[in-house]
């Protein structure tokens with residue numbers, strides 16, 4: 028399905044090598060520890076943000092089906108892959124009141140649902156939205172995902188967002204009544220968020236290692252695939268949760284229709300920032316191995332067109348975040364794949380789930 032009008036252009040930055048001594052071998056699967064594997068792709072390069080040097084191999088674990096880079100950047104050098112990645116800007120406004128016309132009506136309907144479902148008090152709002160979004164399930168899914176499917180908090184309930192990025196979700200959760208904390212490896216975004224009075228720390232989840240079990244909910248949106256030690260981090264998440272607490276995760280699915288159709292050009296691969304690519308069963312098994320139970324799958328059904336447009340751009344050497352990426356034929360194929368994903372949710376573009384720490 029990939030367009031082939033424009034041949035990929037050689038990028039002198041990508042042609043350069045990762046610094047000598049800045050990589051490490053990964054001889055067993057970071058998810059299940061199996062040594063059985065086969066080589067999926069060689070010579071993968073950063074065709075998304077064009078900021079990471081080097082060429083990368085992706086292996087597929089023959090036991091659990093996860094993908095992983097070998098070799099991969101070390102913890103000490105991985106920052107070289109993020110030079111044009113960070114958003115830096117903190118997004119503080121979660122709602123607007125200057126909307127007009129149809130936008131205002133749409134916002135009033137979605138706010139009506141948001142306020143009812145999550146306990147926010149956004150304006151403008153219409154309670155008719157509760158009924159409308161019950162029917163329009165695609166929009167309801169988007170709103171639920173925007174809020175990371177959080178339940179309404181009990182008084183004083185604490186939420187930790189690992190890798191909070193631009194802080195948009197932290198602000199939403201705070202507006203819904205959660206006492207929020209966050210950590211991120213971008214010093215600029217951490218400094219901005221701390222000015223807004225939120226408990227944020229620089230680094231990964233280890234920056235909260237001095238705390239006992241404290242949180243009712245921990246969320247990781249497109250974070251777990253960036254980590255060198257996803258199992259250790261999952262164990263630490265489990266430790267930091269109160270009994271009965273829950274973790275919410277979202278990450279690309281290596282067994283998605285997008286990967287099946289686009290292969291090495293699939294947007295979700297993102298070498299070398301994505302060190303591990305999960306599938307539904309492998310992520311669930313890893314979490315259950317850490318003690319989590321009662322996993323709830325929350326697949327999204329309408330992501331294929333967006334991922335396909337970006338993957339097409341990557342395949343033809345264009346900027347996947349450029350303009351006019353989507354063509355009528357692609358949009359039609361995207362619609363068909365959305366329908367197909369409803370029938371086969373295990374092939375959704377992303378894995379989105381909630382898992383519980385037993386009481």
Ligand SMILES: [Zn+2]
Nearest residue numbers: 056059088091
């Ligand atoms: Zn494995």
